[in-house]
Amino acid sequence: MPSPKERAKKISEIAEEATKVMEAIKGKAEVGEEEKVKPLDEVLGQAERAYSAYIEAQKQVASAYHENERLIANAFRRAEEIAKAEADAAVSAALEARDEAIAEAIKARNDAVGAAERAFQNAKKQTEKACAEAVEDARKKRDEAIQQAWQLREETIEQAWNIYSKLSR
Numbered sequence: 001m002p003s004p005k006e007r008a009k010k011i012s013e014i015a016e017e018a019t020k021v022m023e024a025i026k027g028k029a030e031v032g033e034e035e036k037v038k039p040l041d042e043v044l045g046q047a048e049r050a051y052s053a054y055i056e057a058q059k060q061v062a063s064a065y066h067e068n069e070r071l072i073a074n075a076f077r078r079a080e081e082i083a084k085a086e087a088d089a090a091v092s093a094a095l096e097a098r099d100e101a102i103a104e105a106i107k108a109r110n111d112a113v114g115a116a117e118r119a120f121q122n123a124k125k126q127t128e129k130a131c132a133e134a135v136e137d138a139r140k141k142r143d144e145a146i147q148q149a150w151q152l153r154e155e156t157i158e159q160a161w162n163i164y165s166k167l168s169r
Helices: 004-031 040-167
Strands: none
Touching: 004 040
């Protein structure tokens, strides 16, 4: 199948040939030609062939335009399909990137929650240890204070008895 350019060139050639034949017919009719004129049937035959070639050229031009229209429509559909495929791919990539970002955020949140939980447990252990040490220290000091108080009491009672026993003798 010839390309639209080749068809146009062929049509142009046929149209030029038809124009030349028509001009030749006109020229001979106008000049009143002194040469021997071709028989009328021959001239009419040439005119019919020229007209037929002209009609064929018109049909080919119309056909070429329709073919060009069809090719343009196909190219447009292909471009539309490509654009749609690219848009779908971009949407898919965006959704995938979103899903990955959400997954990373969830992991980061879980890591942060885990770290906070570990920090809390560590602080709780240290606080409980410090509290236990403070309670133990307070109990030791209490026991020492009680022991000192008892010792002081014993010494005071002993001194009182010593004074009383000196006075009572």
